[in-house]
Amino acid sequence: MAKTIDIYGAGMSGLIAAINLAREGYDVVVHDREKGYGGDPQYNPSTHTTPIDVEKTSEYVGIDLSPVFHPVIRCPFYFHDTKIEAPVKGIYTVERGNRPTSLDTLLYNQCKELGVQFSWNDPLKKEDIPKLPKNTIVACGLTPSAYEMLGIPYLRWYGWISRGEIGFSGYSWIWLDEGITEYGYLSSVNNYYFNLLFSIRHVSKETLKKYQDFMVRNEGVEHEEWIYTGGAVPIASPDNPRLFQGDLILAGTISGAMDPMLWFGILGATVTGKVAALAVTDRERAVADFRRFTRRFRQAYFMKNKVHYRMRPYVRLNELLINAIGVKRVEKLASMVDRMPLLPGSIPGFARVMGCF
Numbered sequence: 001m002a003k004t005i006d007i008y009g010a011g012m013s014g015l016i017a018a019i020n021l022a023r024e025g026y027d028v029v030v031h032d033r034e035k036g037y038g039g040d041p042q043y044n045p046s047t048h049t050t051p052i053d054v055e056k057t058s059e060y061v062g063i064d065l066s067p068v069f070h071p072v073i074r075c076p077f078y079f080h081d082t083k084i085e086a087p088v089k090g091i092y093t094v095e096r097g098n099r100p101t102s103l104d105t106l107l108y109n110q111c112k113e114l115g116v117q118f119s120w121n122d123p124l125k126k127e128d129i130p131k132l133p134k135n136t137i138v139a140c141g142l143t144p145s146a147y148e149m150l151g152i153p154y155l156r157w158y159g160w161i162s163r164g165e166i167g168f169s170g171y172s173w174i175w176l177d178e179g180i181t182e183y184g185y186l187s188s189v190n191n192y193y194f195n196l197l198f199s200i201r202h203v204s205k206e207t208l209k210k211y212q213d214f215m216v217r218n219e220g221v222e223h224e225e226w227i228y229t230g231g232a233v234p235i236a237s238p239d240n241p242r243l244f245q246g247d248l249i250l251a252g253t254i255s256g257a258m259d260p261m262l263w264f265g266i267l268g269a270t271v272t273g274k275v276a277a278l279a280v281t282d283r284e285r286a287v288a289d290f291r292r293f294t295r296r297f298r299q300a301y302f303m304k305n306k307v308h309y310r311m312r313p314y315v316r317l318n319e320l321l322i323n324a325i326g327v328k329r330v331e332k333l334a335s336m337v338d339r340m341p342l343l344p345g346s347i348p349g350f351a352r353v354m355g356c357f
């Protein structure tokens, strides 16, 4: 009789773990607090931009991801209104949610073909944790209550979100301002956009207004609806990354597989979905792979906290510096990143960004 594995969280990492375990002959039951697939409706549908080597990542997870990851064509960085065209080689956008063009739809359809069972409206609760069978996988993403119930250190973030259909694809931007510790960004794919202005402190309506004015002035884009939301990220401690919590296996962002600098979480969630499945079938390999994928976390964590956050308030100074050097010269310097060789010991496709991969 096949062994049953329970997975909590029908987001991207939970579904990748489910596909890999079902292929190994396990009976897989995926539980989610929502009423259907597509991830947390607070955030999805959405579009996410990330550095990724689609071919190598597909190979690692055993799923062809190329139909849903689309190359970014342009991604300007703005320091207030000063614009620098950033290099975009190896940067992709992917759609999340339950629209036909999303990553979740691709993964969910494969789960169904493999006979994975789903239990909707079925949240993981604190009182259930001691009763969960060994090797239950928890893949609850950025949900603060999940971090609380498992005792995983996390940082809260706050932000304004807008999303919907738009007449372009493959275009992103990043905006830096003193009103936020992180950034404002738009990403677009499949004629859908997602715009997020976020920070580890509350983001005022005045900062949102400043961002909206910036968008109209520089990009000619205006959105009607914005909602205020937030979540948890596993970057509260340099020791955050963990594949196991007691007898449970962690997958996705809750395992700490997130880049502490720019908070890229897509790539980490993709590969740790596979790592979580390996933790059931080949624990030693899973431990080694998890360590390999998250080995830059500490370094990036300290860079973010000791260097980045100290310099982050000086957007105006950066702006003055860029203009003094000359925008074209700065863009030429930035474009050299694309031509740089990988750092020694780097994993091809995972290494250019200062992060865990």
Ligand SMILES: Cc1cc2nc3c(=O)[nH]c(=O)nc-3n(C[C@H](O)[C@H](O)[C@H](O)COP(=O)(O)OP(=O)(O)OC[C@H]3O[C@@H](n4cnc5c(N)ncnc54)[C@H](O)[C@@H]3O)c2cc1C
Residues within 6 Å of the ligand: 008, 009, 010, 011, 012, 013, 014, 031, 032, 033, 034, 038, 039, 040, 041, 043, 047, 048, 049, 050, 122, 123, 124, 125, 139, 140, 141, 142, 143, 146, 187, 196, 231, 251, 252, 253, 254, 258, 263, 264, 265, 266, 267, 269
């Ligand atoms: C607004 C926003 C914008 C982002 N933008 C980017 C970006 O541009 N680039 C990038 O690389 N990363 C980005 N990220 C991060 C990235 O999207 C996440 O790190 C990644 O999607 C998380 O995948 P996951 O598999 O860990 O969880 P998810 O795919 O989020 O899935 C978690 C699942 O767990 C379920 N769940 C939650 N609590 C429970 C419970 N108690 N019981 C049962 N089920 C539960 C949820 O309903 C959901 O289905 C962004 C994140 C957010 C929130």
